[in-house]
Every structure is written in structure tokens, then in C-alpha cells.
Amino acid sequence: MTARGAVDYFVVDVETANQARASICQIGIAFFAGGRMVDSWESLVNPHDEFLEFNVALHGIGPGTVAHAPSWSELCPQVMSLLAGAAVASHTSFDRGALNGACLRAAVPAVPYAKWIDTCWLARHAWPQLPNHKLPTLARTFRIAYKAHDALEDARVAGEVLALALRERQISIGELLATPANHITGFPKPASPRGAAGSLRVRRSSSAKPQAEDKREC
Numbered sequence: 530m531t532a533r534g535a536v537d538y539f540v541v542d543v544e545t546a547n548q549a550r551a552s553i554c555q556i557g558i559a560f561f562a563g564g565r566m567v568d569s570w571e572s573l574v575n576p577h578d579e580f581l582e583f584n585v586a587l588h589g590i591g592p593g594t595v596a597h598a599p600s601w602s603e604l605c606p607q608v609m610s611l612l613a614g615a616a617v618a619s620h621t622s623f624d625r626g627a628l629n630g631a632c633l634r635a636a637v638p639a640v641p642y643a644k645w646i647d648t649c650w651l652a653r654h655a656w657p658q659l660p661n662h663k664l665p666t667l668a669r670t671f672r673i674a675y676k677a678h679d680a681l682e683d684a685r686v687a688g689e690v691l692a693l694a695l696r697e698r699q700i701s702i703g704e705l706l707a708t709p710a711n712h713i714t715g716f717p718k719p720a721s722p723r724g725a726a727g728s729l730r731v732r733r734s735s736s737a738k739p740q741a742e743d744k745r746e747c
Contacts, residue, residue: 536560536567537702538616538646540691542683543627544588545576550623551630552576553601554590557681558611564692570611571681573598576631588678602635609640616706618646620664620687621747625712644706648687648694649747650714655694662747664690 540559546552553574560568575595585591608628619625625645632639652662659666664683667690668675676682695702698716708717 535562536615537562538618538688538691538706539612540618540648540684540688541612541624541628542619542680542687543624544584544590544678544680545627546578546584546590547581549578549630550627551601551634552578553627553631554580554595554598555588555680556604556608557679557684558608559681559684559688561688561692564696566685566688569681569685572604572607574604575600600635601631602637605632605635605637605640609638613641615642616644616646616702617642618648618687618691620647620683620690621649622647622712644708644711644713646691646705646713648691651694651716652690652747654715655697664747 538561540561542557543553544555546554554576555571555573557571558569559566560570573590573595575598577600580591617625628640649662652659652667656662656670659670664686665675665677667673668686671690671693673686673689675686695705700716704717705713708715
């Protein structure tokens with residue numbers, strides 16, 4: 530496992546068994562340094578809850594898949610040791626809410642973190658011209674290989690999106706984390722001038738619309 534001091538930020542993603550955010554059935558954590566994933570960790574989770582057909586069709590995880598997996602209460606100490614005191618990112622607030630919900634259901638302390646970065650909101654600010662800011666759309670736009678609805682894959686791609694957004698706005702992760710807010714949903718102001726060499730470009734469109742806040746509707 531990569532040393533904590535060598536990591537710039539962690540990205541976390543979860544899959545759930547049903548519409549309840551506490552029903553985590555898979556978790557993935559990607560470790561990023563220097564704009565790339567340098568380590569990763571993932572685990573199935575037995576939510577001890579029902580699985581909806583819709584969710585199983587999305588991620589392919591069902592009761593049989595998690596029959597011998599640890600429960601959230603068993604897994605939580607390891608997750609807390611990985612994320613404690615660090616900057617954590619996820620694509621929308623869905624995953625943060627899921628972690629909080631799972632901890633509440635298991636009657637264990639919430640997972641601590643120093644800062645939480647919403648990569649969906651940063652993508653909205655970095656590329657407002659895109660039709661939406663879902664991970665599949667961003668992966669296609671920037672030609673990132675991607676298998677959707679796998680927790681570790683979602684975490685990896687969200688981390689790559691964060692690295693690209695920082696490059697687009699020409700700021701460092703340190704400058705972003707200097708933002709006073711604990712939940713970071715935008716870039717520091719004033720923003721760096723755009724259009725410098727190396728800046729990523731996407732053709733603008735006049736049809737950009739506000740997007741709903743949800744893991745699958747960004």
C-alpha cells in the first residue's frame with residue numbers, strides 16, 4: 530500500500546443493493562498522486578438488505594456475490610484507517626451520503642475526512658459546455674477507458690476527471706484544498722486564466738443545461 534504522505538487525494542465510490550444509500554454492497558478507493566492512480570483498494574460488502582433487480586442489472590452484484598463478504602460494521606475500521614484525515618473525492622455527494630448512512634445503520638462513528646471534493650461539481654465548472662457531467666460522458670469526452678458501475682472503476686475515473694479539471698483550470702491540488710469549505714464544490718476565485726498552452730479544450734455548445742444532483746444524474 531502506498532504511504533499516506535505520498536498521496537494527494539483519495540477517491541471513493543460505492544455501489545448499493547437498493548435505493549437506500551446505506552445498502553452498500555461494494556466500495557472502491559483510488560489513491561492519486563501526481564495526477565495518476567498510484568494504488569487502489571476495493572471490497573465487496575454484505576449489506577444484509579434486499580437487492581433490487583434494477584441495481585443488480587446495473588452493477589451485477591447480487592445476494593450470492595456478497596454472501597461471504599464482510600458487513601459494513603466489520604469493514605468500516607479498515608475504511609476509516611484509509612480515509613481518516615485525508616482529502617477525499619467522489620463524483621457527486623451520493624457516496625459521502627452512502628458512507629454516512631451505512632455508518633449510522635451499523636451504529637459506528639462516521640468516516641472522518643479533512644476535505645471532501647465533489648468531482649461532478651468541479652467538472653461542471655471546468656467544462657460547462659458539455660451536455661452532462663456523468664462519468665460515462667466525461668470518460669468518452671477525454672478518451673478514458675472505463676467500465677461503468679464498478680466501484681473501483683468509478684473511483685479511478687472520477688480521480689482522473691479531477692486531475693484533468695485541475696489542469697484545465699491551471700491550479701494545483703494544494704490550491705484547491707486551501708478552499709475554506711469542508712465540502713469543495715467549486716474552484717478558488719479568481720480562477721486562473723484559461724487558454725494557456727496545454728489547456729484541455731472541448732467545443733462549446735449553447736445547449737448546456739443544469740444537471741440534477743445524483744450519482745447517476747450529474
